[in-house]
Amino acid sequence: MASVHARKNRDxxxxSYQVKWRDAGRREGDPQWATEKFDGxxxxxxxxxxxxxxxDEAGQRWPAGWVKGRGYIVPEEPGAGGEARYRFRAYATAIVETKTGIEEHYRKxxxxxxxxxxxxxxxxxDVRSVEHFSSDTVRAWVRTLEQTRVRKGRGPRNRKMSPKTIRNLxxxxxxxxxxxxxxEPPxxxxxxxxxxxxxRRDDGGASAADEDIEYLTPQEVAAIRDRxxxxxxxxxxEVAYGTGTRYSELTALxxxxxxxxxxxxxxxxxxxxxxxxxxxxYYIGMPKSARGRRSIRVSTSVIEALAELRRVDGLEDDDLYFRGDQGQRLHYSSFADRWHRAVRRAQKDGLLPAYKRPTPHDLRHSHAAALISAGHSLTYVQRRLGHESIRTTSDLYGHLLPEADDDAMETIETTLRGGRTTLRAVASA
Structure with missing residues (x-):
């Protein structure tokens, strides 16, 4: 079996990283061991x-098409011209750069x-090669992504790449x-x-935290807000939790x-x-998707919060509710820094569990979870949050607030003891 060795300096x-193996394809007189070097x-x-x-998949031989020190190299055919355009790097770059109907930030x-x-x-x-691109090589690449460590925010690279990120890649x-x-031709x-x-999201014991989601109870939201x-x-x-809007939508109100x-x-x-x-x-444009363009009912607390903002700041109809010191877009990092300080204070005061590391976006998740735990339908939640597909809503919010588990346990216990449960109406869309 081949092995990977980290090469270190005196400090x-x-x-660099070195892959080493006993070369099963060596000719007489060649070295027994073969190696290949990669960046550090x-x-x-x-x-x-x-x-x-x-x-390993090549039977302890050099993979087909691999040239030592250079990688997969496809010899150009004499007179063919343009063979380099079929190298994946060139081909993929051309596809992405000419793709229509996408925003520039997504292209980048x-x-x-x-x-x-x-x-x-x-x-x-070579994008045409069945050896370079096969089920085996793609599967090996995905296995490596599963072991890749990434960072969240400004921290060290100490988190496994999430299933969602792997799926996106x-x-x-x-x-x-x-x-x-x-x-044309193929x-x-x-x-x-x-x-x-x-x-999947539940592979390997993955939890909500692996998907960068923290569900907050109303009491935990209040504890962070008050700090x-x-x-x-x-x-x-108040408005973010009360509406479930995305940060980009919230700060454009x-x-x-x-x-x-x-x-x-x-x-x-x-x-x-x-x-x-x-x-x-940044510029103000359309929401994330077609369903993102929506109108939602708001509660008294949200109305009062928006009214206070308008009254105190003397806002005109076109002014932003939430803005920076000069009336400009409120940068996420500016608010997030203050949010995380409040999170730490809430944890220090014993009002937020130490294992929770919520971000401002978790107010949106918590809004959805609160609605679902109260019996509102996934279709209603989907439309309120502006999800393009109800599958997105279902996949994201399978875990509910503790109160929902309490209700479920009471129902199960009642039925196990031979009693009849009281059914509640579930809100339709």
Whole structure:
């Protein structure tokens, strides 16, 4: 079996990774051991692990098409011209750069993910090759992603890559190979990604924390809110938890979006959101999806919070409810820093469990969980949150607040003892 070895300098820093194996394909007189060297960063570690798998699958031989020190190299045919365009790096780059109907920040995010997690393994592969791109090589790549450590926020790389992230990366690779299948004439007969078994959210004992979701009870939300020192921040928590809006939607709200013609049925129009412009800036555009453009009923607490913001700050109809010191877009990092300080204070005061590490986005998750635990239908929650698919709603919110578990245990215990439970009506959409 091949093995991966970290090579270190005198200071103990990893400078490279070496894959070493007994070469079963060596000729007489050749060295018994074969080695290949990779960079000493995270990408090099991932590439080394993938290459080790390829050596093992090749029977302790150099993988087909691999050139020592260079990677997968496809010899160009004399006079063919343009063969380099079929290298995955070039082909994928062309596909992403010419893709229509996507926003520029998404295009750049795709290229960033390709550079970090796909090109180190498949960059020099031939998109047409059934050896370079097969069910085995894609599966080996996914196995390596499952072992890849990533960071959350500014912390160290100490978290396993989440199943959702792996699925997204696999989907990106699959979409590019699908283009090769649909090319005229076709470059491939099939897409090897179609047969990959991907990790589920519950694989390996994964929990909500592995998906970066923390469900907060109403009492925990109040504890964090009360430990924020700026009144705007406190009101922002009230509105975020009371509406379930995304941060990009929440910070784009303006007074004219509050429709109060009928005082008994006040609605908030979620018709715009902050979008990245692809150049490091932001502009106000449409919400995340078509269903994201919605109008939702709001409660008295939300109405009062928005009214206070407008009254105290003297806001005009087009002004932002939540903004920075100069009236500009409220940067996420500015609010998040204050939020995390409040989280730590709530934990210190014993009002929030130490294991919970909620982010501002968890107010949206907690809003949904509170509705579901009270018996509201997934369809209602889907429409209120603006999810494009109800499957997204179902997948995200399978775990409910403790109160829902208490109700369930009472129901089960009653039925086990031969009693009859009291059924409650479930709200429809």
């Amino acid at each position: 103990g820093e990893i400078t 960063d995270d990408e090099g570690a991932a590439a080394a692990a993938i290459f080790k798998e390829a050596v 995010a795709c290229m960033r993910e390709l550079e970090m997690y796909v090109f180190p393994t498949f960059g020099e592969c 696999h989907g990106l690779l699959s979409s590019i190979l699908a283009e090769a299948v649909k090319a 470059l491939r007969a099939r897409n090897p990604c179609e047969n990959t078994r991907l990790p 924020l020192t700026l009144r705007q921040d406190q009101l922002m928590v 303006a007074p004219y979006l509050l429709v109060d013609d009928d005082p008994a049925r006040v609605q908030l129009r979620i018709h715009r959101a902050w979008k990245r412009d692809g150049e490091g800036g």
